[in-house]
Amino acid sequence: MPNRKAENHTEKQNEPIEPDIEQTQAGETETAAVDEQQLLTPEGEIKGDSVEIRIKELEEKLLSAQQQSDENLNGWQRSLAEFSNYKKRTERESDETRTRLKGEILLPLLDAYDDLKLAISDRPLEGETAQWAAGIEMIFLKFQNALNNMGVEAIEENGVPFDPNLHEAITYEKSEDVDEGHVIDVFQSGYRIGERILRPARVRVAS
Numbered sequence: 723m724p725n726r727k728a729e730n731h732t733e734k735q736n737e738p739i740e741p742d743i744e745q746t747q748a749g750e751t752e753t754a755a756v757d758e759q760q761l762l763t764p765e766g767e768i769k770g771d772s773v774e775i776r777i778k779e780l781e782e783k784l785l786s787a788q789q790q791s792d793e794n795l796n797g798w799q800r801s802l803a804e805f806s807n808y809k810k811r812t813e814r815e816s817d818e819t820r821t822r823l824k825g826e827i828l829l830p831l832l833d834a835y836d837d838l839k840l841a842i843s844d845r846p847l848e849g850e851t852a853q854w855a856a857g858i859e860m861i862f863l864k865f866q867n868a869l870n871n872m873g874v875e876a877i878e879e880n881g882v883p884f885d886p887n888l889h890e891a892i893t894y895e896k897s898e899d900v901d902e903g904h905v906i907d908v909f910q911s912g913y914r915i916g917e918r919i920l921r922p923a924r925v926r927v928a929s
Contacts, residue, residue, distance in 0.1 A: 842855065875914055883904055884904060
């Protein structure tokens with residue numbers, strides 16, 4: 723008859739050994755507690771040294787980023803200012819070139835304009851040539867209009883102080899009606915475009 727006790731003992735030896743779950747969980751809890759103790763002070767607060775170091779690192783990174791941002795902004799502002807100055811200088815040079823070229827083209831025409839002005843100043847109002855003179859006056863007015871549209875201004879004031887930038891003195895004369903150093907009369911009109919003098923006015927000056 724088989725021995726039942728021996729069989730039971732053999733079965734128990736062949737059974738797989740299961741881990742003690744409660745013991746494992748206790749070990750994990752203990753490990754976590756150790757890690758937490760390394761991060762916390764006895765009072766349960768986060769250790770200050772690690773936090774301060776991290777804050778300092780972040781502050782340094784923030785400061786570096788701010789400095790780089792300021793450098794980029796300053797560089798952009800300098801570039802913008804340089805471009806603005808370049809644009810203004812280019813526009814000014816272009817305007818000066820246009821005015822100079824315009825003056826060079828118009829200067830030979832000013833003599834013809836003066837001749838027309840002189841011709842109509844004493845034109846006949848009656849007779850056979852009156853209609854012809856009226857046609858000449860129309861031509862003069864169109865000529866004058868074109869010069870005005872191009873910004874041409876006449877320099878022909880009487881009684882103003884003599885200005886060597888605007889006037890060319892032909893004679894100096896004594897005058898009872900005009901103060902010394904002032905224009906008595908304009909012998910030939912001058913012309914300018916803005917600040918550019920195309921031709922100074924030829925004048926008589928009181929001495």
